Amino acid sequence: MNSLTKASTLSSENISVWFGQRQVLSDVNLVFPANKVTALIGPSGCGKSTFIRTLNRMHELIPGAGLAGSVYLDGEDIYGEEFDAVSVRIKIGMVFQKPNPFPTMTIRDNILSGLRLSGRKIESADEVVETSLRRASIWNEVKDRLNDQAISLSGGQQQRLCIARSLAMNPQVLLMDEPCSALDPGSTRRIEETIKELSSSMTIVIVTHNMQQAQRVSDQTAFFLADDNTPGGVVEFGATEQIFNGPIDQRTNDYVNGHFG
């Protein structure tokens, strides 16, 4: 596996989030070390998906969105003056809940779309396509049909194509927002394998509802919770092993053991 860029450390400091006047997140402080997989777990509506979107400035696309605090990528504030949203998103890639390949493009064009969309020169297109598809472990399935429309793939393949599309940009961090929630168990397993392989070359943050998945793929886990009518926040953050087997907080214990959520 050729790691093309170095992985980076990402950290959030006192992140609070609003939609309009409603605060949905309060004071989130997390550190995502390089080459580690971090899982964000918690019941629906606890703000974990909102949080992951603040990490590559997708959050600000929602009308009425507000934010306090900072997100540091290798010590630099991505919300600072010297950064713009576009360059942040190039460094920090994102995979969404529902597979969303570009329907008007072929498989090959989907992989190259990131480079084209960000206005970069493409030097060795074939190499980029092959490398990215291999890293997302979908190369063998699609290598003979690169010029087919992307929407001709199955749901699981589409999602891996979307991962490959992000990888083509060589991100230092990859954010995944419930990437398997729309997929069958077989596809889910393959994507989990891919995540493990990718962690050697990048930092990964994954939101998941599936606690087995969090245990299988992640090195550390953050448990989010929002009480009624209060903003969400992190209840407990630590090594995955510890969160699932010896949580300190009672609420974490209840959640990971399936008492609610």
Added chain:
Amino acid sequence: MSFAPRPSVQPWARVNKSRKSQIFLASVLPLTLSALIVFFTGLDQNLALVGVFLPLQLVAASLVGFLAFGRRGVGDSFLIVLVVFLSTFVLVLLVSVVASLVSQGAKAFSWTFLSQNNIYVSNTTSLDFGGVGHAVIGTLMIVGLTTIVTVPLGLAMAVYLTQSQSKTKGLVRTLTQAISGLPSVVAGLFIMSLALTLGWERSGLLGSMALLPLMLPTVARVAEEALRLVPVDLRYAALALGAPNYRAFFQVILPAAKSGLVTAILLGVARIIGETAPLLLTVPINNGTSWNIFSGNMMTLPAYIYGYLASVFEPSQNRAWGAALVLMILVALLFGATRLLSRSKSLKSKPTKQKASK
């Protein structure tokens, strides 16, 4: 061939025999009865339609409804008969318009009529000479120029309404919808006032300008709908890849909305191609062919129809009908194209949905 009774695929669709005959009677009897009354009493047909047929039909349907479902059936039948009657009325009007266009227009319709202009044609000249060629050219040029200017403008408005986060979006949308009701004669007067104030000569160009405010709201609104149909996920996917908004729009959203945007253009053209009043106020008419949109006289199809419509001479009336048929064919072509587009789009999107739901 034997008639082996095939098991019914839709058992719920089975209606018992006596009910069937009731329904049959209820749908046939009122009409026959009314026809007989008209035939024997010489009652006015129009009067019989509302005075005899409709009440009879209402009573008959209500009766069947009552027999089948009790009181509930009466309300059902009443509403259904009324809805079908009124809807049929609209259909009859539409069919009447199209049928008279075709039957009357066909009298004038010929290659000569399509290709020649109207120099040397008087009110009584036979239809062997002269035609709408010059008017078709004028209409296509004037509408074409309007389209070239309006489409980018309308598209940009749709972009504003769908892609930006501005707070005035609601107001712009409301105003755009309000402008869509701009009286066409006012659009003409506006450009005429502009020309009077600035000392411009009337010409095809002014006609194009007068059509712009009429076309713009249609293009903007339909284009907005088309852009809105593109899933927001795609835009987010593009932005998450580090795309600036404009690249996300041109490389991802625009291709995905292509057929809807073409529909917006076609509907916009259909909206203005028959506009008459603005052109009468701004474009001096012409019996000859003109290729110069920027100055001088120019003929258009609506102006041509308008000019011949009120004539008492039969050849002139036929010319008006013929030109109206040509205009209607142009509208129908545009319209057919939009249907084809929407059909091809729905065909394409079907397999996607199945795949995604897997």
Added chain:
Amino acid sequence: MGKLQGMSEASVTNSAPVRRKLSAGPLSRGDKWFFRTASIAANFAFVLVALILIFLFIQALPAITSQGLPFIYGTEWNNSKDPIVMQIGPMIWGSVLVGALGVVFATPLAISLSYLIVFMLPSRSAKAATTLVDLLAALPSVILGLWGLFVFTPVAAQWSSLLNSYVGWFPLFQVSTADNGFLGSPFIAGWIVAIMIVPIITSITREVFSQLDRDLINGALALGGSRLSVFRRVIFPTSSGAVVGGVLLGLGRALGETVAIFYVLQLSFDFNWAQILEPKGGAVASMILSKFGEASEEEVSGLIAAGLVLFILTLGINFLASVIVNRAQPWRKI
């Protein structure tokens, strides 16, 4: 801040955190142009309305100053007098009368069509019916005028005479004399206008109907309600707001209709308050067209002033209608 107690990692802050300005980073050059172009285009809607008002006003000014307020309510247009008299009271009223008739005729038709399309027809025929209604909307008004003059007017005159002879005791259907054959009446013009606005009202009504909660309707039907009672109790109350908006949009269009009623309506500068079968009516737009051909310079100014009145009237109605329609369609907000 009791809510934060026990959150081990999230430290308790001293006070409300300061919200940062988002999108503070520099937008790319391309994006700046992209959004700037879009917002210029959007603002063109405002500019357009302003330009129309300004230029109509400039050219209408001579007529406005010479005629004064009677321009709006007076009943005489005489270009042989000195000074010239231009008053359009009966035309304004005529526009309103014809528009109101159009709305009265069109609304039941449009609601029926919408009900048929949304609740009765299977999806395939519903699509075909929608296409037909759209086709009706695409009919150029000059074609409708042509058809109205040669095909519809004779039939409508027949209807008019029937109405007059059977319900002529009602003031609405009285005429001064039946000799003129019931031609050129507001009744006929109202029908022509109705045909033009049926598709407008239908498109709004149909959309509102299709957004209604199907479960609610099926539930009411399952409880033993008839279609009629469900329509009266469930469908109509929830959609009436949008229908009113659609009707107003139709009225706005009806007031501005020019060519279609130009040939089927007898213009008269004598008020016809409500005798809808009398061959005597008014329509500002048609009047402008009829006088434009041989208008003197002064008259042109008067016609433009009439256009200004028409514009303000229709813009007001259409704006109100658009606000109502947008309010009643919350699913379109985003």
